[in-house]
Amino acid sequence: MRSDYLPASRAGTPARLKLRDRLAIWRTALLAMLLGLVVTWAGAAEPIRIGAFLAVTGPASFLGDPELKTLQMGIAEINAQGGVIGRPLELIHYDTGGNAREAVNFVKRLIRKDNVDLIIGGTTSGDSLAVIPEVEKAGMPFISLAAAVEIIEPVKPWVFKVAPTDRMAAARILADLRQRNLTRLALISGDGGFDKSGREQLLALAPQYGITLVADEFYGNKDTDMSAQLAKIRATDAQAILNFGFGQAPAIVTRNIKQLGITLPLYHSHGVASRTFIELAGDAAEGARLPAAALVVAEQLPDGDPQKPVLLAYQQRYQAAHGPVSTFGGHGYDSLRMAVAAITRAGSTDKAKVREQIEKTQGLIGTAGIFNLSPADHLGLGTEAFRLVEIRGGNWHIVN
Amino acid sequence: MPEQLLQFLVTGVTVGAVYALVGLGFALIYNASDVVNFAQGEFVMLGALLAIALLGTGLSLPLAALAAILITVLVGLLLERVAIEPALGAPVVSTIIITIGAAMVLRGAALLLWGKDFHTLPSFSGDAPLNLGGATLLPQSLWVLGVTALLVLLVRAFFNRTLLGKALLACSCNRAAAQLVGINVRVMLRLAYGLSAGLGAVAGILIAPITFSSYDAGVMLGLKGFSAAIVGGIGHPLGAVVGGLLLGVLEALGAGLISSGYKDAIAFLFVLMVLFFEPTGLFGAASAERV
Numbered sequence: 001m002r003s004d005y006l007p008a009s010r011a012g013t014p015a016r017l018k019l020r021d022r023l024a025i026w027r028t029a030l031l032a033m034l035l036g037l038v039v040t041w042a043g044a045a046e047p048i049r050i051g052a053f054l055a056v057t058g059p060a061s062f063l064g065d066p067e068l069k070t071l072q073m074g075i076a077e078i079n080a081q082g083g084v085i086g087r088p089l090e091l092i093h094y095d096t097g098g099n100a101r102e103a104v105n106f107v108k109r110l111i112r113k114d115n116v117d118l119i120i121g122g123t124t125s126g127d128s129l130a131v132i133p134e135v136e137k138a139g140m141p142f143i144s145l146a147a148a149v150e151i152i153e154p155v156k157p158w159v160f161k162v163a164p165t166d167r168m169a170a171a172r173i174l175a176d177l178r179q180r181n182l183t184r185l186a187l188i189s190g191d192g193g194f195d196k197s198g199r200e201q202l203l204a205l206a207p208q209y210g211i212t213l214v215a216d217e218f219y220g221n222k223d224t225d226m227s228a229q230l231a232k233i234r235a236t237d238a239q240a241i242l243n244f245g246f247g248q249a250p251a252i253v254t255r256n257i258k259q260l261g262i263t264l265p266l267y268h269s270h271g272v273a274s275r276t277f278i279e280l281a282g283d284a285a286e287g288a289r290l291p292a293a294a295l296v297v298a299e300q301l302p303d304g305d306p307q308k309p310v311l312l313a314y315q316q317r318y319q320a321a322h323g324p325v326s327t328f329g330g331h332g333y334d335s336l337r338m339a340v341a342a343i344t345r346a347g348s349t350d351k352a353k354v355r356e357q358i359e360k361t362q363g364l365i366g367t368a369g370i371f372n373l374s375p376a377d378h379l380g381l382g383t384e385a386f387r388l389v390e391i392r393g394g395n396w397h398i399v400n
Numbered sequence: 401m402p403e404q405l406l407q408f409l410v411t412g413v414t415v416g417a418v419y420a421l422v423g424l425g426f427a428l429i430y431n432a433s434d435v436v437n438f439a440q441g442e443f444v445m446l447g448a449l450l451a452i453a454l455l456g457t458g459l460s461l462p463l464a465a466l467a468a469i470l471i472t473v474l475v476g477l478l479l480e481r482v483a484i485e486p487a488l489g490a491p492v493v494s495t496i497i498i499t500i501g502a503a504m505v506l507r508g509a510a511l512l513l514w515g516k517d518f519h520t521l522p523s524f525s526g527d528a529p530l531n532l533g534g535a536t537l538l539p540q541s542l543w544v545l546g547v548t549a550l551l552v553l554l555v556r557a558f559f560n561r562t563l564l565g566k567a568l569l570a571c572s573c574n575r576a577a578a579q580l581v582g583i584n585v586r587v588m589l590r591l592a593y594g595l596s597a598g599l600g601a602v603a604g605i606l607i608a609p610i611t612f613s614s615y616d617a618g619v620m621l622g623l624k625g626f627s628a629a630i631v632g633g634i635g636h637p638l639g640a641v642v643g644g645l646l647l648g649v650l651e652a653l654g655a656g657l658i659s660s661g662y663k664d665a666i667a668f669l670f671v672l673m674v675l676f677f678e679p680t681g682l683f684g685a686a687s688a689e690r691v
Contacts, residue, residue, distance in 0.1 A: 062516050191661075218661040222620040224611035225415045228656040228663075231407040248518040248612045255610075259529045259538050260407070280520050280612050283527065 045083070047090035048349055050075065050339065051116030053106040053131070054145075055123035058098035064123040066329030067145055068093060069322050070314075071120065074336045077317075084340050085347060092116055098123070100130035107131040111138045117349040120335045122146050123328075125193065132159055141342075141355045143335040145328070148197060152378040160358055160378045162334040164293070164368055164385040166194070169270045170201040170244075172291040172386045174209040176399070177240060182265060186215035186238035188229055188253060190245035195221070198244040198269055214238045221249050227256040234262055246271025251280035258284035265289070270386060275324065278394055289399065291386035293327040295367045297396050310365045330367030338364060338371065403534035408656040409649060410532060414541040416648020417548045418611070421603035422625025423632065423640030424548075424555060425596040430635040431559065432568045432592030434492050438499045439479065440600055441622020442506040447472045447601025448613035449510055452519045461524070469601040475506070476597025480590050488586070503618070510615035521608040540609045547606055548641065551599065555637045568592060572635070627671050633681025642682060646670070 052071055055064035075089045083089060092114045094106035103122065110116045111134065118141045122128030125148035132151070135142040135158050144151050144161040151161050177185060187202065189195040199216075206213060214236045217229040230253070233241060241264050243253045250272045257266060266288045268277075273292035278285055294301065298311035314333050318325045341364060342357035343349060361380065364371040369385035389396040422444055429437040450468035455461060483498050524543050529536040559565040570578040571588045579585050603621075604613060611617070625640075628647050632639025647667050654666035674682065 217655075218659075218663075219655075220664055223663075224418060224607070224621075225411055225652075227411045228408050228652040229660045231404050231411070232656055232660075235404055248614065251518070252611065255527075258527070260536055261529060276517050280518055282520075 045087050047088045048084060048118075048343065049090050049092055049114060049116040050336075051107075051110035051114060051119040051121070052091060052093040053096050053103050053110065053119070053121040053127065054093065055098035055127060056095040058096075060098040060124045062326070063145075063328040064095070064098075066318075066322070066326045067123060067332035070318060070329040070332035071336055073317065073321055074333060078336075078340060084343050089340075096121075096123070096127055098127065100124075100126045103127040104130050104134060107134045111135075111140055116140075117351070118339050118343070118354060119143070120145070120332070120339065122151075125151065125197070128161070132156060135159065139351055139355075141339075141351055141358060143339060143358070145331040145335060147194075149201075155376060155378055158355055160338070160373070162338060162366065162368055162371070162379070163331045164270075164381050165201075165379070166198040166269070167201040167205065168381070168383055169291045169386055170198060170205050172383060172388060173242060173267050173269075173289075174202070174205055174211055175383075176289065176388055177211055177267070178209045180240075180265070182239040183211050184214045184237060184239045185211050186217070186233040186236055186241045186264075187213055188215070188217040188219065188226070188233065188241065188243050188245075190219055190221040190247075190249050192221050192245070192247075194271055195245045198271075202242070202244060219245075219249060219253070221245070221247055223249060224252065225256065226253050227260055230256050230260050230262065234260055238264060240265045240267060242267040242269075244269045244271070248280060251277055251285075254281040254288060255284045270327075273327065273389075273396075278391060285391045287390065287392070289388060289390045292389045292396065293330065293368060293385065294387055295325060295327050295330045297387055297389055297398055300396065300398055306365050306370065307367070311367055314367055327367070334364075334366035334368055334371070337366060404656065406533060407535040408652045410535045410537050410541075411656075412649030412652030413645060414537060414544060414610075414648070415651060416628075416645035417541075417544045418603065418607050418621070418644070419624045419628040419647050420641040420644025421544070421548050421551065421606070422600065422621050423628035423644050424551060424637055425599040425603070426626055426629040427635050427637050427640045428555065428596040428599065429592050430629070431572050432588055433484075433495070434572050435484075435495045435499065436626065436634070437593075437596065438496065438622060438626075439503040439506060439618075440596065440625060441618030441620075442503045442510075443472055443476060443597045443600025443618075444604040444607075444621050444625075445510060445613055445615065445618035446475060446506060446597075447604030448521065448608040448617070449514050449519060449604075449615070450601070451605045452521050452608065452613065453514065455521065461522070465605045468605060469598050472601035472604075473594045473598045476593040476595075476600075477590055479506075479597075480593035484589065484593065485586060488589075503622070507615055507618065514615060516615065518612045518614045519608075520612045521605065523609040538610065540606075544606045544610070547602065551602065552637055552641050555599075559637065564591070627668070630681055631671055631674050633683035636681070636683040639681055639683030 054068050056068050075091050079088045096103040120143050122144040125146040128144040128146040128151050136156055142159050145163055147163050147166055149165040149167050189199045215233045219226045243250050250268055268290040270291050273296045294307050295311050298315055301308045315325050342354050345357045346353035359373055361371050361373040369381040371380045373380035388399045390399050425440045447468050450471050451464050454464035454467050479502050483502050523540045525539045567583045568588050571585050575585055628644035629640045632643030650670050651663050651667045655663040
């Protein structure tokens, strides 16, 4: 185009040449102005890039899906209020499908190509554990959403997490058993990772609470009947039954227990703290106890509870946009608030400063509990994270 | 101990009846086309979820169940028409792969329609357990056992006594010869898919109150039903039932007497042993003669 211009202007009359030159000058000036505008705008409000890798599809999608929706919702809200330290937030998300190898690839990409300032993610414990070497090597602040205690034990400088551990859930159940003087416990658990990890924590902790296990039965998570295992438990001298599992299997266990006429106190894990469980298990679930995140019983918390306003606010906003809340979405909410608070205090996205500020998080009231982190504790939740609830009249009731 | 043993047996028979019902659907389509229909488990899931959804719209349970069975039959017919029939001349293996694809499509559609949650159906006649000499079982289990027995007899009579059933079998023995004697192979295929979809739906509706249902419930049920069908000798309706019951009882005994962790391993080891010593299945001799 430009090569056509030159001979034409040379060949043209002086008057036309002038006009053309003027036009060209105007055009260049306009372009320069526009360019300048873009550059200054970008300089003033370079977005803070939050990297995320979540299992939005695949077997763990019921965890990853609400997590992503919550992050998107939270970031949109923060941007509508003017962003953080004067800069908007930008979410860069990859779906791992619950595949740990994919998770590692995506985290490498987030660090090297997308130049993110902080990473939130790792829906499953497997995904989270797999990426730890990468974030540690790169010096990238990482907040995990998964449950396993191994993520933060031993403490790694750049790795934090917001979800309570299964050890805390096991401890909550054991403490209640001891209080009720039920010392002989029959355990039945599934064959999933959640079940196995929970079972191990329980076996390790039980002696500390003076509780002996008189049965240790298993089932497949897709099984349709567990009455054989429960008939075996019926023949022992157990004083209580604990079912550590999630999905539909605990509901079948609950129904089978009733079918077999077993009247022992029944405990479940936090894995069944959802409306679906009550609907599936029906009347058989009456009287069952379980540790549940405060989000599940938000409405029933006493008015003085510091978590109550935070929980209700999140619940309302999420429900308005996407339907019923889950504790997993709550982890997304907590991680984002923890990150935003740390960036605000650090006053920049300097990774070392942000890391230091996350570690100094104190009294952050989240959906999972009140976070008080320290260099020795990168989760910072107390046992209050789990409330012991009993199912009565088809609803949760907080047990004191 | 004898009391406990009786409980294991009762449990096993109930679970086995479920496997048998699913296995029966496999037998039907296999008899018509030599194809193992891997979407059979999905018919079970569809029947259950449709019945639950229809019940939710205010229909009574019998009406919802009937409508769910009819819709599933339609889905089966549609599947045959759009996916199986265009590949009529293709080798059996290709058709089997098509059914695997169809299973994925059905599962995906169910996921979009009903989400990832589990759903349940109320029991047909209450939840009060029945006592049977120390062992207990749910009234719903009696429904499963009763209807399974009835369906087995009907399917058996259909193949042995009716012209239509014999025509269906003829298609499997030799498609070309069947066509030569005036059997419309396409119609027979549609019949087989429609019937087995209906059988699957019945199974799904019967077991939904006990085992619940979700978009992916068909995978495991399909696998167990398929195992039941091979143990009994694939294509043999009575064989599928015996295979299913054996599998169920073995699982229950394995879980109760040996170790619940190895329950599935014990059942699948049994399947392997059967195939090793009786490659055509327990009742498979007849089908070997036929071919």
